[in-house]
Amino acid sequence: MGQPIRITVWNEFVHEKRDEEIRRVYPDGIHSVIADLFKDRDGYTVRTATLDEPAHGLTAEVLESTDVLFWWGHIAHDKVADEVVDAVVNRVLTGMGLVVLHSGHFSKPFKKLMGTTCNLKWREADDNERLWVVNPSHPIAKGIGQYIELDREEMYGEFFDIPTPDETVFISWFKGGEVFRSGCTFRRGLGKIFYFRPGHEAFPTYRNPEIQTVLLNAANWAAPEDMAPLAFGRVEPHQK
Amino acid sequence: MGQPIRITVWNEFVHEKRDEEIRRVYPDGIHSVIADLFKDRDGYTVRTATLDEPAHGLTAEVLESTDVLFWWGHIAHDKVADEVVDAVVNRVLTGMGLVVLHSGHFSKPFKKLMGTTCNLKWREADDNERLWVVNPSHPIAKGIGQYIELDREEMYGEFFDIPTPDETVFISWFKGGEVFRSGCTFRRGLGKIFYFRPGHEAFPTYRNPEIQTVLLNAANWAAPEDMAPLAFGRVEPHQK
Amino acid sequence: MGQPIRITVWNEFVHEKRDEEIRRVYPDGIHSVIADLFKDRDGYTVRTATLDEPAHGLTAEVLESTDVLFWWGHIAHDKVADEVVDAVVNRVLTGMGLVVLHSGHFSKPFKKLMGTTCNLKWREADDNERLWVVNPSHPIAKGIGQYIELDREEMYGEFFDIPTPDETVFISWFKGGEVFRSGCTFRRGLGKIFYFRPGHEAFPTYRNPEIQTVLLNAANWAAPEDMAPLAFGRVEPHQK
Amino acid sequence: MGQPIRITVWNEFVHEKRDEEIRRVYPDGIHSVIADLFKDRDGYTVRTATLDEPAHGLTAEVLESTDVLFWWGHIAHDKVADEVVDAVVNRVLTGMGLVVLHSGHFSKPFKKLMGTTCNLKWREADDNERLWVVNPSHPIAKGIGQYIELDREEMYGEFFDIPTPDETVFISWFKGGEVFRSGCTFRRGLGKIFYFRPGHEAFPTYRNPEIQTVLLNAANWAAPEDMAPLAFGRVEPHQK
Numbered sequence: 001m002g003q004p005i006r007i008t009v010w011n012e013f014v015h016e017k018r019d020e021e022i023r024r025v026y027p028d029g030i031h032s033v034i035a036d037l038f039k040d041r042d043g044y045t046v047r048t049a050t051l052d053e054p055a056h057g058l059t060a061e062v063l064e065s066t067d068v069l070f071w072w073g074h075i076a077h078d079k080v081a082d083e084v085v086d087a088v089v090n091r092v093l094t095g096m097g098l099v100v101l102h103s104g105h106f107s108k109p110f111k112k113l114m115g116t117t118c119n120l121k122w123r124e125a126d127d128n129e130r131l132w133v134v135n136p137s138h139p140i141a142k143g144i145g146q147y148i149e150l151d152r153e154e155m156y157g158e159f160f161d162i163p164t165p166d167e168t169v170f171i172s173w174f175k176g177g178e179v180f181r182s183g184c185t186f187r188r189g190l191g192k193i194f195y196f197r198p199g200h201e202a203f204p205t206y207r208n209p210e211i212q213t214v215l216l217n218a219a220n221w222a223a224p225e226d227m228a229p230l231a232f233g234r235v236e237p238h239q240k
Numbered sequence: 241m242g243q244p245i246r247i248t249v250w251n252e253f254v255h256e257k258r259d260e261e262i263r264r265v266y267p268d269g270i271h272s273v274i275a276d277l278f279k280d281r282d283g284y285t286v287r288t289a290t291l292d293e294p295a296h297g298l299t300a301e302v303l304e305s306t307d308v309l310f311w312w313g314h315i316a317h318d319k320v321a322d323e324v325v326d327a328v329v330n331r332v333l334t335g336m337g338l339v340v341l342h343s344g345h346f347s348k349p350f351k352k353l354m355g356t357t358c359n360l361k362w363r364e365a366d367d368n369e370r371l372w373v374v375n376p377s378h379p380i381a382k383g384i385g386q387y388i389e390l391d392r393e394e395m396y397g398e399f400f401d402i403p404t405p406d407e408t409v410f411i412s413w414f415k416g417g418e419v420f421r422s423g424c425t426f427r428r429g430l431g432k433i434f435y436f437r438p439g440h441e442a443f444p445t446y447r448n449p450e451i452q453t454v455l456l457n458a459a460n461w462a463a464p465e466d467m468a469p470l471a472f473g474r475v476e477p478h479q480k
Numbered sequence: 481m482g483q484p485i486r487i488t489v490w491n492e493f494v495h496e497k498r499d500e501e502i503r504r505v506y507p508d509g510i511h512s513v514i515a516d517l518f519k520d521r522d523g524y525t526v527r528t529a530t531l532d533e534p535a536h537g538l539t540a541e542v543l544e545s546t547d548v549l550f551w552w553g554h555i556a557h558d559k560v561a562d563e564v565v566d567a568v569v570n571r572v573l574t575g576m577g578l579v580v581l582h583s584g585h586f587s588k589p590f591k592k593l594m595g596t597t598c599n600l601k602w603r604e605a606d607d608n609e610r611l612w613v614v615n616p617s618h619p620i621a622k623g624i625g626q627y628i629e630l631d632r633e634e635m636y637g638e639f640f641d642i643p644t645p646d647e648t649v650f651i652s653w654f655k656g657g658e659v660f661r662s663g664c665t666f667r668r669g670l671g672k673i674f675y676f677r678p679g680h681e682a683f684p685t686y687r688n689p690e691i692q693t694v695l696l697n698a699a700n701w702a703a704p705e706d707m708a709p710l711a712f713g714r715v716e717p718h719q720k
Numbered sequence: 721m722g723q724p725i726r727i728t729v730w731n732e733f734v735h736e737k738r739d740e741e742i743r744r745v746y747p748d749g750i751h752s753v754i755a756d757l758f759k760d761r762d763g764y765t766v767r768t769a770t771l772d773e774p775a776h777g778l779t780a781e782v783l784e785s786t787d788v789l790f791w792w793g794h795i796a797h798d799k800v801a802d803e804v805v806d807a808v809v810n811r812v813l814t815g816m817g818l819v820v821l822h823s824g825h826f827s828k829p830f831k832k833l834m835g836t837t838c839n840l841k842w843r844e845a846d847d848n849e850r851l852w853v854v855n856p857s858h859p860i861a862k863g864i865g866q867y868i869e870l871d872r873e874e875m876y877g878e879f880f881d882i883p884t885p886d887e888t889v890f891i892s893w894f895k896g897g898e899v900f901r902s903g904c905t906f907r908r909g910l911g912k913i914f915y916f917r918p919g920h921e922a923f924p925t926y927r928n929p930e931i932q933t934v935l936l937n938a939a940n941w942a943a944p945e946d947m948a949p950l951a952f953g954r955v956e957p958h959q960k
Contacts, residue, residue: 093837093881095617115833116908117813119952127957130718132398132419137575137670142705146399158372158411159386159950161813161909164886166647171398171411171419177958179372179413188836189881190617225622230879232839237847238610238897333597333641335857355593356668357573359712367717370958377815377910382945399710401573401669406644407886417718428596429641430857465862470639472599477607478657478850612878612899626879638852638891639866651878651891653899659852659891 004045005223008066009034010058012076013050015201022201030072030199033206037215044219051076056084063087067223068097070215071104074201078108085109093189094229097222099215102199105160110195113188114162121157123176129153129198131170131182138169140183140194140217148210154200156180162195172197183214185221190230192222244285245463248306249274250298252316253290255441262441270312270439273446277455284459291316296324303327307463308337310455313347314441325349333429334469337462339455342439345400350435353428354402361397363416369393369438371410371422378409380423380434380457388450394440396420402435412437423454425461430470432462484525485703488546489514490538492556493530495681502681510552510679513686517695524699531556536564543567547703548577550695553587554681565589573669574709577702579695582679585640590675593668594642601637603656609633609678611650611662618649620663620674620697628690634680636660642675652677663694665701670710672702724765725943728786729754730778732793732800733770735921742921750792750919753926757935764939771796776804783807787943788817790935793827794921805829813909814949817942819935822919825880830915833908834882841877843896849873849918851890851902858889860903860914860937868930874920876900882915892917903934905941910950912942 011031015022026033031048038046047066049057051073063069069088073080085108092098092113100110105118131148133141148170157178163186170183182197196214198205205211251271255262266273271288278286287306289297291313303309309328313320325348332338332353340350345358371388373381388410397418403426410423422437436454438445445451491511495502506513511528518526527546529537531553543549549568553560565588572578572593580590585598611628613621628650637658643666650663662677676694679685686692731751735742746753751768758766767786769777771793783789789808793800805828812818812833820830825838851868853861868890877898883906890903902917916934919925926932 089835113835115809115835117952119950121952121955123955123957125957130417130419134398134400134421135404135667136399136707136710137667137672137705139705142707145708146711157955158374159376159952160374161950161952163883163906163908164375164407166884167404168408171421173413173417173419175957177370177413178955179370179411179419181374181411186883187615187617188883192617225617225619227616227622228625230616230839230881231626232837232841232879232881235841235843235877235898237843237845237895329595353595355569355595357712359710361712361715363715363717365717375907376947376950377907377912377945379945382947385948386951397715399712401710401712403643403666403668404646415717418715427644427855427857432857465857465859467856467862468865470599470641470856471866472597472601472639472641475601475603475637475658477603477605477655610897610899614878614880614901615884616879638854639856640854644855644887647884648888651899651901653893653897657850657893659850659893659899661854661891 004043005219006065006067007038007044007046007070007219008049008062009046009070010049010056010072012073013052014076015074025202025204030201030206034070034215037212038219051079056080058084058088060087063091063096066096068099068219070099070101071107071109072101072199073107074103077106080108085112089113092191092193095190095224095227097219097224098191098193099218099222100193100195102197105195113186113193116163117161120160121178123155125155125176126152127155127174127176130173131198132173133169134171135167135169138167139221140169140214142217143213144210150198150205150208152203153198153205156197190224190227194218194222244283245459246305246307247278247284247286247310247459248289248302249286249310250289250296250312252313253292254316255314265442265444270441270446274310274455277452278459291319296320298324298328300327303331303336306331306336308339308459310339310341311344311347311349312341312439314343317347320348325352329353332431332433335430335464335467337464338431338433339458339462340433340435342437345435353426353433356403357401360400361418363395365395365416366392367395367414367416370413371438372413373409374411375407375409378407379461380409380454382457383453384450390438390445390448392443393438393445396437430464430467434458434462484523485699486545486547487518487524487526487550487699488529488542489526489550490529490536490552492553493532494556495554505682505684510681510686514550514695517692518699531559536560538564538568540567543571543576546576548579548699550579550581551584551587551589552581552679554583557587560588565592569593572671572673575670575704575707577699577704578671578673579698579702580673580675582677585675593666593673596643597641600640601658603635605635605656606632607635607654607656610653611678612653613649614651615647615649618647619701620649620694622697623693624690630678630685630688632683633678633685636677670704670707674698674702724763725939726785726787727758727764727766727790727939728769728782729766729790730769730776730792732796733772734796735794745922745924750921750926754790754935757932758939771799776800778804778808780807783811783816786811786816788819788939790819790821791824791827791829792821792919794823797827800828805832809833812911812913815910815944815947817939817944818911818913819938819942820913820915822917825915833906833913836883837881840880841898843875845875845896846872847875847894847896850893851918852893853889854891855887855889858887859941860889860934862937863933864930870918870925870928872923873918873925876917910944910947914938914942
């Protein structure tokens with residue numbers, strides 16, 4: 001058995017404090033429900049970090065000792081300090097995995113790593129959502145059947161303005177007439193990134209066992225391998 | 241202006257002869273409606289070929305002088321002779337474009353070029369279909385808006401057992417709860433392949449102006465460039 | 481700890497019996513050197529199979545109980561029975577991993593799964609080869625530095641007539657002036673395929689520790705996940 | 721015949737003014753040699769722009785009326801104003817093609833669009849370079865044979881820290897022992913990006929007829945199609 005995978009779950013943690021209805025769904029914040037997945041599970045250590053902490057809880061020490069960072073943000077993207085954003089992006093490029101959740105599509109780190117607007121269509125209705133598996137042998141789809149059904153979710157629709165994903169694992173169907181590339185992988189530098197669509201704050205999506213399976217799979221997939229640091233710059237010719 | 245693009249439209253042409261209802265939709269066969277798109281249009285020459293002709297209309301001379309082959313088949317896949325299948329596959333590998341339509345997903349040439357079962361889910365209901373553009377700068381999506389709407393179509397659903405497409409241009413939404421990668425490109429040898437989902441024989445889909453735009457775009461995209469023949473085999477080391 | 485990964489190493493085993501010089505490099509056959517990698521290693525069971533055995537050693541029982549099949553062939557590709565080829569291909573499509581080595585690029589199962597000629601340029605000189613890692617966070621590159629250096633190898637050069645790989649892990653440089661996509665992944669059905677270029681029979685390439693690391697990584701990567709069988713055919717609409 | 725493709729060639733234009741040796745190769749600047757390719761050619765209009773001009777020659781009007789922007793920069797990347805960089809990036813996202821040349825890998829617009837360091841290995845020796853075509857049916861390889869040979873060029877070597885390209889058209893071999901993904905395409909928003917490696921300022925690379933063929937092909941490929949503007953934001957459910 002190797003070293004445990006060190007998880008940090010970041011959440012802006014704003015909705016849950018402001019809004020009674022959201023608090024009912026996630027009384028200790030979305031981050032705590034996600035962190036609970038890894039707590040007491042062999043092979044993981046887990047921490048949380050939130051906007052209000054110094055450096056939003058993402059100090060150099062925390063980032064350096066994180067293998068996979070989960071990111072949930074929505075209404076406070078612009079409150080995240082640019083130095084922290086740069087530190088997160090640089091840490092991804094040197095190998096940290098990043099799992100970007102739902103409205104995190106508009107977070108500063110994701111947009112910087114993608115280089116596009118990351119914009120999309122949306123609707124806060126009670127659409128139901130079906131996430132179809134379109135890459136069934138992918139480790140992130142492990143243990144999932146034909147699809148995941150969510151009775152109530154916010155809708156996100158195409159065109160989703162991201163670079164062509166390296167791999168598309170899930171495509172969502174929404175009752176109201178839209179589709180969405182809902183599970184997408186990207187490699188940037190030494191880091192692996194997984195974007196996963198579901199997770200509106202008003203619905204208990206992160207308590208769904210299949211969604212939890214995907215989050216666990218994503219952590220395993222995004223965790224850094226034993227990799228040589230990247231080497232750049234002037235080199236001598238090959239002598240044999 | 242370069243040489244015209246030489247189109248051949250192949251259709252098994254069985255449903256239209258057997259079934260009064262289908263004949264009402266395509267009195268001269270699906271192939272003739274697709275061929276009409278290119279007839280009298282600058283920059284193209286067009287022919288048709290059908291199952292009942294000698295060599296199914298796809299002799300060596302025809303294939304050699306075809307730049308882009310359209311393929312519609314459904315209930316007679318197994319009637320297509322293996323020698324013709326091999327000739328089509330080889331001609332694709334040396335540069336002919338291939339546009340595989342709807343139930344052609346199960347045609348012998350497509351299955352040989354893909355190496356997979358090409359199986360899928362389906363339902364012959366009156367689902368309506370929305371083909372969302374997920375690669376808006378792709379030449380095959382030229383002139384198409386956010387999506388194409390089809391009021392009535394057969395449903396095809398994921399998982400579609402194809403290799404990862406080189407590019408996914410359209411993803412379909414179906415009223416009944418499914419999604420499908422509806423416009424997919426693949427390169428095989430020197431040939432370009434486009435699979436395009438819509439086109440059930442009972443609906444006038446190939447008369448839809450937006451579907452016709454896609455067929456024209458696909459022909460332009462799949463037509464061979466000025467390419468050097470591929471060179472293989474033993475080579476001497478580089479001397480400078 | 482999960483179930484062990486069940487490895488089968490297939491080798492045509494012809495060169496080693498016919499040719500004294502090759503036998504000196506691989507006295508018990510290439511397959512036995514590769515199998516030794518997994519023998520006595522926790523988490524694996526290993527078998528070998530060769531051309532001369534009944535069903536080439538690849539009976540339905542063997543294939544059904546294989547998680548990852550390694551394949552080395554060269555001068556006897558056409559001796560492999562088509563029924564066995566079909567059984568291997570079908571087993572890949574239902575989830576068995578396949579690691580195709582060196583001249584196996586021209587084996588029947590690989591060509592069927594690719595749908596292309598799989599042709600290339602070659603030279604049996606004493607080129608030296610450098611396999612550069614171009615996908616450093618890929619699990620197959622785990623533990624490998626900037627590149628792998630092989631003092632003597634046969635040269636394979638582009639254009640390599642394969643479909644666009646899902647992922648390119650290694651690109652080779654050859655002294656004589658060529659490059660080659662040397663480590664390529666493909667998904668077909670539920671199966672994962674890795675093509676790995678090095679391994680000419682006259683050189684002790686499979687005794688190289690870094691090459692062995694890649695073979696181990698490839699086995700881990702290609703082993704099937706816990707996957708639902710694929711479901712196809714007629715489906716009812718979604719009722720909620 | 722459609723509208724002409726409107727080309728703008730941007731060059732920092734510093735080496736050529738400072739250094740007698742470079743000036744001998746490109747007396748009027750690299751930009752003027754590239755612009756000459758399109759001048760007096762049917763189907764194109766062409767302009768140049770350089771660092772010293774107001775807004776570096778890239779005002780809102782110029783960008784708005786540019787279909788494809790070529791970019792050459794090297795020692796003055798940091799002199800390019802961030803507002804101009806943002807304007808270039810935004811214009812790419814709304815459809816302008818971008819052809820990034822050689823040391824432009826480290827330019828601010830390319831790095832922002834990629835989201836990675838874009839770092840690499842290099843050597844300013846007289847390596848010779850062979851650019852092998854690995855995507856022979858790609859429109860950017862049109863009219864090119866098996867490879868392009870350059871007798872003298874600066875070396876760039878892997879690992880090249882870019883996102884996985886959408887398509888890899890060329891892979892370079894360098895005498896000194898390196899390989900490089902030399903011709904890579906990326907789609908970002910509505911814009912198409914081609915990175916093309918060759919073009920050290922001290923060598924007359926842009927006068928090479930095959931390199932010129934690639935530049936012309938790249939302009940044709942990167943020019944925007946007739947595309948609907950992207951639509952984002954809140955949408956109503958589909959009503960039928």
